[in-house]
Amino acid sequence: MTNLKFVENVKADITEDIVYMMCPMHLLKLQDTIKTAQPGQVIEIITDYDGALDDIPKWCEQHNQEFIGVEEDDESFKFYIRRLN
Amino acid sequence: MRAYFDHVATNPLDPRVLEAMLPYFKDEFGNAQSVYDLGLRARDAIELARQRVASLINCKPSEIIFTSSGAEANNFAIRGIALARQNRGKHIMVSRVEHHSILNSARFLERSGFEVTFLPVDNYGMVDPETVKKFITKETTLISIIHASSEVGTIQPLKEIGKIAKEHDIVFHTDAVSSTGNIPVDVQELGVDLLSLAANQFYGPKGAGALYVREGLRIVPLIYGGVQEGGRRAGTENVPAIVGMGVAAELAKEELIERMAHVKGLRDRLVVGLTSHIEDIQYTGHPQERLPGHASFLVEYIEGEAMLLMLAHKGIYAASGSACSSKALKASPVLLSMGIPSHLAQGSVVFTLGKDNTLEEVEYCIEEFPKIVERLREISPFKKGWQQAV
Numbered sequence: 001m002t003n004l005k006f007v008e009n010v011k012a013d014i015t016e017d018i019v020y021m022m023c024p025m026h027l028l029k030l031q032d033t034i035k036t037a038q039p040g041q042v043i044e045i046i047t048d049y050d051g052a053l054d055d056i057p058k059w060c061e062q063h064n065q066e067f068i069g070v071e072e073d074d075e076s077f078k079f080y081i082r083r084l085n
Numbered sequence: 086m087r088a089y090f091d092h093v094a095t096n097p098l099d100p101r102v103l104e105a106m107l108p109y110f111k112d113e114f115g116n117a118q119s120v121y122d123l124g125l126r127a128r129d130a131i132e133l134a135r136q137r138v139a140s141l142i143n144c145k146p147s148e149i150i151f152t153s154s155g156a157e158a159n160n161f162a163i164r165g166i167a168l169a170r171q172n173r174g175k176h177i178m179v180s181r182v183e184h185h186s187i188l189n190s191a192r193f194l195e196r197s198g199f200e201v202t203f204l205p206v207d208n209y210g211m212v213d214p215e216t217v218k219k220f221i222t223k224e225t226t227l228i229s230i231i232h233a234s235s236e237v238g239t240i241q242p243l244k245e246i247g248k249i250a251k252e253h254d255i256v257f258h259t260d261a262v263s264s265t266g267n268i269p270v271d272v273q274e275l276g277v278d279l280l281s282l283a284a285n286q287f288y289g290p291k292g293a294g295a296l297y298v299r300e301g302l303r304i305v306p307l308i309y310g311g312v313q314e315g316g317r318r319a320g321t322e323n324v325p326a327i328v329g330m331g332v333a334a335e336l337a338k339e340e341l342i343e344r345m346a347h348v349k350g351l352r353d354r355l356v357v358g359l360t361s362h363i364e365d366i367q368y369t370g371h372p373q374e375r376l377p378g379h380a381s382f383l384v385e386y387i388e389g390e391a392m393l394l395m396l397a398h399k400g401i402y403a404a405s406g407s408a409c410s411s412k413a414l415k416a417s418p419v420l421l422s423m424g425i426p427s428h429l430a431q432g433s434v435v436f437t438l439g440k441d442n443t444l445e446e447v448e449y450c451i452e453e454f455p456k457i458v459e460r461l462r463e464i465s466p467f468k469k470g471w472q473q474a475v
Contacts, residue, residue, distance in 0.1 A: 019169075019303050020169060020303055020304065020305045021315070021317065022306075022309055022316060024312065025315070025316035028312055074172075
């Protein structure tokens, strides 16, 4: 979890709510959504799957996308990713 | 002669549907999750079916989740929503005239610590929207009301109940298994958030059902595993059945008005024919607000199972109460909840007509059924005057 950053009040251009969906939906949804986003746009993935805390920052690193950070509330995590290219 | 009047049990498969399914049993056998062409074609076939099913009930394709049956869709809806919303409250409401897949899912939740209200119905089996309002609490998260009863045909006032649910921010589900494909079903007009349907109720195959889930609604999966159905319902897709469901949905949409008029004409003739030839017979369910091909009766002094067997002997296939009650030889809970005494509820017989039935078949039934009733009454211990005698 080297890249994990906590953030607040990030504004997203695209939101995907996958609460209650298990692995690997968080990565598949991110992969699909990033294709539809424009460079510079921010994607929000809402999930309650804690494996995403490891996976999403790693995925961003591997795919050269910017992992902005994660916000946690009582029932879910909100991951923010900016499409770079 | 053979007269199949048990369309509520299942419909025969439309030959056009079978034709569309066949390639997916043979050459096009690919797993829809595979990345090569065989898999891609299977996936395309599923997505086309999804569009067709969505079009039948007026929703977006992405709001359709394919399941193995209507019962699975019902289990998924009740458990999935109750669990997803349990932080807001642990009270749900279902009517007393639901299918067992709803009632038993609700009972399961009751055992797991939820509070369940089983809503009463009137003599037609109809839920009063005012009653729904009365039982709502701050804890209520889900209301589920069947669209049309398979046992008595009554169509529920879903629009009114939907408005009440919306006002109170309660999720509203309907089991539309016996109505979808038989009467117009439009999720926007009905105001439902979830709706269950099954292909074999509109001339599609068995083993294919679906749950409509309004966009943005969170639901806990019933079956965990792979990424099928967007991770909401795991399991290798039953491609032939889903393809069949899609074609059946398209045909149902195209032919709906024609089918409704056909079965209604036959049903009305059957009702007049039987009620004028048999004494002490009651037409159950709502006289107008009911499925067009549905005729349900209570025949006094005799028992449903005996009627079914003698009808089948004459090549006439009908039903008596719910499948469960006919097997367990107990009075139908639906009929009892309508205030029908249990000795009368035993004499339930349900004829459900389909697009391929003919007037000749209906006339044959009108001729044969009164004779069967007469014969059974001769040997019945519950003859006229029996109640007064004891």
